[in-house]
Amino acid sequence: AESDEKFLNRLMNSGTAQEVSMTLWAMTTMGYEAPNFIDHLSRNCLSRNPTSFFFDKKNIIPSNLSALAVSLAEQGRWEESAPIFDALSNDVIRTNGVIDNLIGNKRMRGRFKFQSSLHDVIGIAWGLTIATPGISEEEGAHRLEAVMQLRHFALENFPQDSWNVKDATQLRQLESFLIMEGIDIGERMTNFKTFTNDVFSDQRESGFERFVSEALSEIGFQHERQVYPFPSSLGWKVGDKKSFAIDFANREKRIAIEVDGPFHFLSNVNEKRRHTGRPSGTTMAKRRLLESLGWKTFNYSYLEHRDIIQHVAKGGTNTTNKQAVQEYWTNRLQRAGVLLGLPPTRG
Structure with a gap:
């Protein structure tokens, strides 16, 4: 086709x-x-x-x-x-x-x-x-x-x-x-059922997300997981979970980090389902929405993560996988003017 x-x-x-x-x-x-x-x-x-x-x-x-x-x-x-x-x-x-x-x-x-x-x-x-x-x-x-x-x-x-x-x-x-976008939509539906799903955000945290969250914490990027991005006055929630959740967010600095797994991207049919790095429409729309809400958003795809891990595996650096990811994020956040805090102490 x-x-x-x-x-x-x-x-x-x-x-x-x-x-x-x-x-x-x-x-x-x-x-x-x-x-x-x-x-x-x-x-x-x-x-x-x-x-x-x-x-x-x-x-x-x-x-x-x-x-x-x-x-x-x-x-x-x-x-x-x-x-x-x-x-x-x-x-x-x-x-x-x-x-x-x-x-x-x-x-x-x-x-x-x-x-x-x-x-x-x-x-x-x-x-x-x-x-x-x-x-x-x-x-x-x-x-x-x-x-x-x-x-x-x-x-x-x-x-x-x-x-x-x-x-x-x-x-x-x-x-x-x-x-x-400033459009008056009039009266909204009330008395929703207790919905527990969200088309945009699967609330189950993956191992990929946990790995990145730990790496960010250890370089001093303080954040919360699954953060509701809208003004509280809207009060829009889906069941006990929050719709449009940001993967990792620093509320004070209005910084959002979105971890995009394979299902956020489309595949090229002529290249054996090889992902091209082109995000799906819903992923693009969520990015647009977060920006309109004033969040400085960083997207991190599994493709970028894979490249870092493969570079380590090929001996391109004398670091562990986590250290390589931490170096990547330290450089990226600092280039964007984000000041990192002190990493948590152990013991």
């Missing part, structure tokens, strides 16, 4: 919306990059009428739109995907009044509820929000309007007890991005 030009041209020119969206969704779910696929989708599919391509007027299929929006957002190639997101917002959602009809027309609303799910509605809104830095600015106005209509439709038409963990968390995430 990514490297076969004949297959791509045939899919884009004669494939259905479901075939195209599900192919991209499958590649994204498996963690593969799809730059060539997205390029063909932008050029070929949108040369046709995007409304007729993504929507069959007689049989609206929101799941196709949701798979497309979520996959494109997760791919992180937002500029290249802009024509597709604009088509979703302008031609499909707003210009033709689809959501207006769904909200205002009981017959249409019933059909939409039967053929779609809350997951589809939130998925489209989430994808548009994640993939639009500066959604509050003038050029993002059409996407913002689409997101707000979708959000309103979801809150009005789906009872709170029908929301599951992922849908509720995606709603929190897109609302967080909107609020941080």
